[in-house]
Amino acid sequence: MVGPVHAPTPDAHPPLVLLKDITKRFPGVVANDRVTFALHAGEIHALLGENGAGKTTLMNILYGLYRPDSGEIWVKGRRVDIRSPREAIQLGIGMVHQHFKLVLPHTVAENVALGLAGTPFWAPARAIGRKLRELSQRYGLPVDPDRRVWELSAGEQQRVEILKALIRGAEVLILDEPTSVLTPQEAQELFKVLARMKAEGHGIIFISHKLDEVLSVADRITVMRRGRVVGTVLAAETNKAELARMMVGREVVFRLRKGTCRPGEEALLVEDLHARNDRGLWALRGVTFRVCRGEILGIAGVAGNGQRELVEVLTGLRRAERGRIVLLGRDVTNRSPRLLSDLGCAHVPEERIRMGIVPALSVEENLVLKRHHRPPFCWRGLLRPKAVRAFAQKAVEDYAIMTPSLRTPAKLLSGGNIQRLILARELSGKPAVVIAAHPTYGLDVGATEQIRQLLLRQREEGAAVLLVSEDLEEILELADRIAVMFRGEIMGIVPAGEASLEEIGLMMAGERRLAVRSEGI
């Protein structure tokens, strides 16, 4: 199972990159524990692991953003000390971060020219344009140098990032979760580009937590778990089950228990919803759908197509400019979040630490945040600690929240436990509608399973669940119907049973499924 580990031998073809016994500690965690990793020219080497396994930390060390506490870095057979991204770039290392590092208001050419050695002082963007076209043709990365980056789709932005690395002469390209923002078709395009780069002798490090993808694109796969390398295997000689076992450390079941959907009465109706984003541009342009009790409507789409704004409008956090929202037969357009929550609308927010909890407040306080102002938790304006404690004690047990005590500040819990805390609070008191945004993002496999079970249980108990997620697998697994968003519009709504990955991918790229219009919402 475990492949050969490369020692730094002065042979004729030393690895392009060799990371040897890298250790990096952050306060409270060892992010990388004596990690050894080798990349050869002309190979795609996947780095597989769950969120928090230490993949990104390792790559940030290679790219000079972090310094390792100990260990050696060898590039092309030479021991190096990479102190900054500038030095990494000079060594021929390029990195495409998961969250793109682009200056959104600037043009593509300006972004590429930024800090690029050898560009002329005057009009650097113009000078770069020609070289850019040449490169984008050679690798099949079409992009217009004069467009502003914020106008581009996520897939196009990624191309800019790759071009930025290529134009700097990157021989080693690190891609951090590159497909998380792509439609399935765009991902296939990316894989073709990577194959071309591989053929030209580049080495590619492909960070991912998706098993299928890693198996199809990589030559070798190194699996990390909790900061350590579990093993390195050849993609041709392994399978999904083995990788999953290495990644999680135990057998993983890929099936969820899911009963048949019996939709009841309409719980949430959204009609012709329009809203603007923080920059004042239209983020929602006429969104219409309904969710019934006892069903899960999944909202799929590439990040940044209005999902965030949709959730914010539905939970009263953003103004709707046009259209209406009907919750249990009552028009609640532009009403306060408190009214919505009192009517039975639960919100599992996208950014759990920023919007889901008050980090410095204790676990018990966070658990009653929504209802602290009413009996039994409050009596004539005074909190009743005993009632709060009793409620919190029960919630911690019911939802298996691992916390040292009820008085521990919520920020000290792990991501999975914070999410359990949020769900415990939001799901108490039988909500009629549950709006969950990326509920399992960044959680480990165990927590993910549990959160998904909780959402399914809500559906069985008759709640209407709106599930917004960029993880297509999650949507396909949980949702009864799938709506796809693109540039603030719903491209179509398909029953989960009939949906093909390809069809959803096309809708994610902006192809409208017209049939849906007539059959209603």
Next chain:
Amino acid sequence: MDWVNWLVSTVSRALAFGVPLLWGTLGEICAERAGVVNLGVEGMMILGAFTAFAVAQSTGQPGLGLLCAALVGGGAALFHAFLTVTLRANQYVSGLALSMFGLGLAGLLGRGWEGKPLAATLPTLTLPGLARIPVLGPMLFQDQTVLTYAGVLLAVLLWLLLFRTRWGVVIRSVGESPATADALGIRVSLVRYLCVGFGGLLAGVGGGYLSVAYRPAWTEGMSAGMGWIVIALTIFAAWDPLQAIWGAFFFGALYHLSYRLQAYLAPELLKLMPYLFAVVVLAASGFGGARWRRRAPGALGLPYVRGER
């Protein structure tokens, strides 16, 4: 042709009064384009004003006075940069502190200098040829100091620098998205130090102009809130040096008119005008909101820490 004379002198004086606003605003644009708000303009200007006067008075060389004013302004700005870039202090608090510190220090040091005459002031120029154009000549090309034209030239150069050169791409990127610049090997702190420092130089010159050219005398608090107008003007000009030109001269006109119209309106009311207008501008840009905010540098006011998103 009485009203023509009135117009000529009004425009001419508006230009003269707009000069310190222009220099200050260009400096603030430079700092804010790199992502650092410097509310210390008032402090840097008053320190510049005092320095310029003291040096010009003792040496008889107003040019040397302005040079020293620039250095003092730049030094004060570097202090702000140290606090906000290196120590990552709150930019607004640090800037306010710098303003109060500058006003206090200039007042303290300037006690003995108040009421002293200045023999050598910055000379006014009459541009040969151009000054003879009827109406426009005396309006624009007579009785101005070199700083009026230098300011306009500087605005054009700063615009070219920001939008047409490699450095401009770097500066604007640092102000929009320092993490991106950092990932490409640009030294974010260095760029911010340089931009804030350069901004301070310009504010110092703007202040020095007041005491060796416009007034020319030293009185405590003679910057009279101009530094705050500069902050408003920066937003009003949407961080664009070319728009700062007419913005500064427009506010210069308001200042001047507040003296000119005293015969007809209560002077207290008139003195309010520039400030009132600044409030109106800020409110308008707040309401017209999204469009303006879109033009503000994305990382304005935010300290950069590597590894945070």
